[in-house]
Amino acid sequence: MPPAHPFDVDADKLKEECGVYGVLGPKDAANFVALGLHALQHRGQEAGGIVSHDMGEGFNSVRRFGYVRDNFTKASLMETLPGPVAIGHVRYSTAGKKGAAIRDVQPFFGEFSMGGAAIAHNGNLTNAEELRRELIDRGAIFQSSSDTECIIHLMAHSMAKTIPDRMEDALRKVEGACSIVAMTRTKLIGVRDPMGVRPLVLGEIGEGEGWVLSSETCALDIIGARFVREVEPGEMLVISEDGVESRRPFRPKSPKFCIFEHVYFSRPDSILGGRSVYETRRQIGVELAREVPVEADLVCPVPDSGTPAAIGYAAESGIEFGLGITR
Structure with missing residues (x-):
């Protein structure tokens, strides 16, 4: 038998990305969320989920393993997710067991005394294990291995009177990176941690027809939404039919x-931080050509994220650009 590999190959891969998306306004909000998640599929291919709310049917949830296109394009399934508010998540394990049970797939839902709420999270809570032990000691029963579930339990232990206030209480106790999209029966909530580690943007559908929260601007384009602005580090947006309320519940920290x-x-x-991701990658290639010139016949990218850098390197160095790797 061949010798055992010296390290866990799966553990050696980057596992820091997920995609979150939320829509408030259109009567079929979940369909908009499905399109948005498709545009964010590069952030998570392991699993995806959508939660919606309809005043007649209440909260509904669908969570599936696999690609958005294979699960959330069926009319029969999307009809089970009615209502004018919905959130979604595409998962690439950042905490919890990779390839774990469906219970680890977000969004997560909790029923509180003032009504239900669902939450989808992109990031890593660095004190999740400590919080989990503390919450279990206080009687919490966890259903998943995800760090995101800690937020639901912290909200349950809060004595605040509204769900946004309970979320504020909960998030003051967590450490690490979190860009969150959450929902109640009538509200869409977006939160970005004080360091702004992960992106979160606000968009508008039509002229006041609805609002969108998304991990990236590319997922606004797919539904024809207009980019309004980035959610700022340490900011919470509480969105309702009355408009967008901005809160600053956390102590300011240096952006990271x-x-x-x-x-x-x-x-x-x-577009991140007002700058095109494509242009940033292209400029990285330009700078690399200036700092590390080489004699070569061809500049060949490793697709897909390496392609703009290779274009920049080729343009600056004068070496021919060509494709040699496909995927």
Whole structure:
């Protein structure tokens, strides 16, 4: 038998990305969410889920393993997700067991005394294990291995009177990166941690027809939504039919946006921090050609995130650009 591999191959892969998306306004909000998740598929191919709310039918949830196109394009399934507010999540394990049970697939839902709420999270809570032990000691019963479930239990232990206020209480106790999209029966909520590690943007559908929260701007384009602005680090947006309320519930911290969003995670047609992801990658190639010139016959990219950098390197160096690897 061949010798055992010296490390876990799966564990050696980047596992820092997920995609979150939420829509408030259109009567079939879940259909918009499905399109948005399709545009964010590069952020998570392991699984996806959508939660919606309809005043007549209440909360409904569908969670599936696999691609969005294989699960959330069937009319019979989407008809089970009615209502004018919905959120969704595409998963690439960042915490919890990779390839675990369907119970690890977000969004997560909780029923509170003032009504239900669902939450989808992109990031890593660095104190999740400590919080989990503390919550279990206080009687919490966890259903998943995900760090995101800690937020639901922290909300359940809060004595605040509204779900947004309970979310504020919960998020003051967590550490690490979190860009969150959540929903109640009538509200869409977006939160970005004080360091702004992961992206989150606000968009508008039509002229006041609805609102969108998304991990990236590319998922606004697919539904024809207009980019309004980025959710700022440490900001909470509470969106209802009355408009957008901005809150600042956290102590300010120095921004620490993850550079790998520009280098690898995000789609090249997205805009992050006012800058095109494609242009950033192309400029990286230009700078590399200036700093590390080489004699070569061809500049060949490793697709897909390496392609803009290779274009920049070829343009600056004068070496021919060509494709040699396909996937």
